[in-house]
Amino acid sequence: MNILFIGDIVGKPGRNIALSLLPALKSKYSINYTIANGENSAGGYGITPDIARALLDMGVDLITTGNHIWEHKEIIPYMSGSNAVIRPMNISPSAPGKGYAVIKKTGVHALGVINLIGRVFMPPAQCPFHAAQDTISRITQEEHDLKHILIDFHAEATSEKQALGWFLDGKITTLIGTHTHVQTSDEIILPQGTAYITDAGMTGVVDGVLGMDKEQIISRFTTSVQRHADVAKGKEELQGVVITTEDSGRSLSIIRIKEHL
Numbered sequence: 001m002n003i004l005f006i007g008d009i010v011g012k013p014g015r016n017i018a019l020s021l022l023p024a025l026k027s028k029y030s031i032n033y034t035i036a037n038g039e040n041s042a043g044g045y046g047i048t049p050d051i052a053r054a055l056l057d058m059g060v061d062l063i064t065t066g067n068h069i070w071e072h073k074e075i076i077p078y079m080s081g082s083n084a085v086i087r088p089m090n091i092s093p094s095a096p097g098k099g100y101a102v103i104k105k106t107g108v109h110a111l112g113v114i115n116l117i118g119r120v121f122m123p124p125a126q127c128p129f130h131a132a133q134d135t136i137s138r139i140t141q142e143e144h145d146l147k148h149i150l151i152d153f154h155a156e157a158t159s160e161k162q163a164l165g166w167f168l169d170g171k172i173t174t175l176i177g178t179h180t181h182v183q184t185s186d187e188i189i190l191p192q193g194t195a196y197i198t199d200a201g202m203t204g205v206v207d208g209v210l211g212m213d214k215e216q217i218i219s220r221f222t223t224s225v226q227r228h229a230d231v232a233k234g235k236e237e238l239q240g241v242v243i244t245t246e247d248s249g250r251s252l253s254i255i256r257i258k259e260h261l
Contacts, residue, residue: 046071118155193250201239208232
């Protein structure tokens with residue numbers, strides 16, 4: 001099975017390049033499932049129902065999110081009625097939506113997807129290690145033959161991401177880090193068969209700072225005046241990873257991708 005994970009989509013430029021490149025990428029790598037982190041897809045902050053539907057229409061099978069999930073209040077009723085967008089599992093259990101989903105297609109193994117958020121330099125959350133264990137147990141009880149599980153770990157600290165990767169080695173198919181918008185070069189198949197990367201990167205404008213207008217971000221650092229920046233303009237790039245698995249759920253390979261028009 002081949003899984004494409006698209007790193008954090010930032011604003012309209014990120015959506016545009018994903019739309020342009022996704023068909024060719026899916027063909028090139030014979031992709032069975034496409035997962036995208038969409039928590040910055042609406043102007044760089046959050047996601048709306050219309051944008052969620054646009055990502056699904058372009059061929060994304062499931063959208064993960066992170067700390068900006070509640071930026072647009074209209075996403076709350078949408079998530080209550082749809083499993084196509086999930087939020088971090090380890091925030092409040094009373095939060096709208098779900099923290100995991102199982103997607104299925106005819107002729108291919110089902111894929112369980114869990115969304116988690118880190119606790120280091122991040123908003124308050126429950127322990128992602130315990131949440132991962134509990135959710136893996138729950139999801140495999142609900143789907144007895146489920147062997148493939150992907151986790152999007154939306155976290156700041158590389159140490160926290162690496163620790164969770166080692167903690168879950170052999171228990172899941174792949175752990176993909178998101179949130180920092182900087183693609184790391186540490187992709188690896190861990191000893192028990194779990195594919196891992198600290199950060200899948202970003203899909204958007206690379207002529208900026210994390211996809212946002214560089215002059216506005218520089219101003220924030222030099223003046224200490226904090227405000228939302230605008231999405232950058234310039235060269236667009238799609239970043240992410242492709243994971244190939246065997247029927248047992250173990251990963252065979254993980255490949256970084258950086259594609260531009």
